[in-house]
Amino acid sequence: MLSIFAKNGSETPEPVKAQVIGSIPSWLQGTLLRNGPGLFSVGNSQYNHWFDGLSLIHSFTFSNGEVTYRSKFLKSETYKRNIKADRIIVTEFGTMAYPDPCKNIFSRSVTHLRNIIPDFTDNNLINIIRYGRDYYASSEINYMNQIDPATLETVGRVSQRLSP
Template sequence: MQSIFAKNGSETPEPVKAEVTGSVPSWLQGTLLRNGPGLFSVGSCEYNHWFDGMSLIHSFTFRNGEMTYRSKFLKSHTYNRNIKADKIVVSEFGTMIYPDPCTNIFSRAFTHLRNIISNFTDNNLINIIRYGQDYYATSEINYMNQIDPGTLETIGRVSPHMRMTVLRF
């Protein structure tokens, strides 16, 4: 099922040389990292808000008058859980996940409480920040995800309250 918001993005894990119209200045050297929503449906489930899509990180590298591009989904706990379940199982900004109505009242209550307490998303799809030599995908939630700026691999989830200690996957 295709989302009403946008077409699902895809990963480009290996650098692809861009076709340049005009020229890239030879003095322009370095990498620009961008972050934003890229996966708007999982299985047959769709997100209800533009800010809910799973994070897709983009890398634009400029060297010697050429540019290469690559992209990868942020492999957050949220992303991994959704992909494993083949549906959206973690609530986001505008997409709430509700208990299964076919279960009894106690199971529904427990599921709802578990979702509130332990299902905080770590889908950091807003920005990339640099802290020392480390790079993090960030948003307005309780966690950040450290990424490798060269490969775009997700290194681990970090809580700012834990003095930037990386939780390795």
């Protein structure tokens, strides 16, 4: 099971000075953004595949031979819905979400029928792309989430049909 190998990450919302072993060239200036799975369980439910963990965005800022680090979870609609429900309710690549077992039989039937066409995830945990002056968390799904590269705040979800 994935939980044996994966541990939940945590946010570091405020920049933290990194300990540097050796030296970083003083000419290296800028910010490196990275994205990947960071939350592998919600409540008592766990993801079954490495590609399913909720996105954690990392920022490494290089300035005058020093590095600062920060990270934040991508506040996608999938993240918000799962956190609010305190369990996984949006199906991912290797993890099927199931209806709430506490609902009455009529609600479960309607929910089951609705789940034939699953809600599509917007958990963009693969890449960070720049389009003009905007930055987006992206993956192979229908949506991207715009992020603020300075604060790592999620600006909002957009369709991947961007035009120049």
